Amino acid sequence: MFPYPSGQGLHVGHPEGYTATDILARMKRSQGYDVLHPMGWDAFGLPAEQYALDTGNDPAEFTQKNIEIFRRQINSLGFSYDWSREINTTDPEYYKWTQWIFTKLYEKGLAYEAEVPVNWVPELGTVIANEEVIDGKSERGGYDVVRKPMRQWMLKITEYADRLLDDLEELDWPESIKEMQRNWIGRSTGADVQFKVKGTDKTFTVFTTRPDTLFGATYAVFAPELELVQEITPSDYKEVVDQYVAEAEKKSELSRTDLAKEKQAYSPVLMLLIQLMERKSLYGLQIMYYPLMGLEPLCLYQPTMNVTMNLPRNFS
Secondary structure: OOOOOOOOOOOOHHHHHHHHHHHHHHHHHHOOOOOOOOOEEOOOOHHHHHHHHHHOOOHHHHHHHHHHHHHHHHHHOOOOOOHHHOEEOOOHHHHHHHHHHHHHHHHOOOEEEEEEEEEEEOOOOEEEOHHHEEOOEEOOOOOEOEEEEEEEEEEOHHHHHHHHHHHHOOOOOOHHHHHHHHHHHOOOOOEEEEEEEOOOOOEEEEEEOOHHHHHHOOEEEEOOOOHHHHHHOOHHHHHHHHHHHHHHHOOOHHHHOOOOOOEEEEOOOOOOOEEEOOEEEOOEEEOOOOOOOOOOOEEEOOOOOOEEOOOOOOOO
């Protein structure tokens, strides 16, 4: 098990899960198996950092104290953990190996920096996960969450996409779970096509699996965080577009990609024409963000999406 050692100690959910795994561990031992059943502490995290900032206490001291409380409570419940294998993520003897692993990934070109959209909480001064965003607020503290691009360290898992997909066939998993994994890995074969924004020197690139259908495209969709949005928005519409982008930035990635929700878009006569081999098309600015595509624009064909938007019906 691998709990976060909070200052409140164990809650009722801890022994509920621990009891089930302990029953299984004891049963397997009785059947003659060697059972790996350790305990560890996932002690790094935003709660510890924020508590240290709020109180001025040394995180090393109160984290160790919390671990001692957790250990005493767990022992009082009689669980059969192998305490000789106890780990603590704040122990330099432990995290030096995570640093070593990262160094090796970097040396092999598998760790790199990239600017990606994140959930930024100004009041906390940190980034939080999608699961920690509830209705545009941080789960901890209820602060406003802003979507903004920031440089982050990334791991190039796409280098292993083919292997991950092929090895799924060897797993005895439900087909629905394997299909979720296939969609998450997101392997796709297609082409990058460059569009030019008429009257400017600006261009953007769209990935498509069907380049033969591009002549039927009627508009492109940009993520609000894309720099190009600010660069090509006419001054007459800058205020309203900025307002729209600010609203979109408060939405989490989960909210943006929820297919059950009506999608919104904005095109206030943003009729900057885009040329593709003499073909004129229109684009709308939309809040939808596709995690597999990052900030790349999408080329769409009207009417192919359930989107609430102000797109002109006629153009020349």
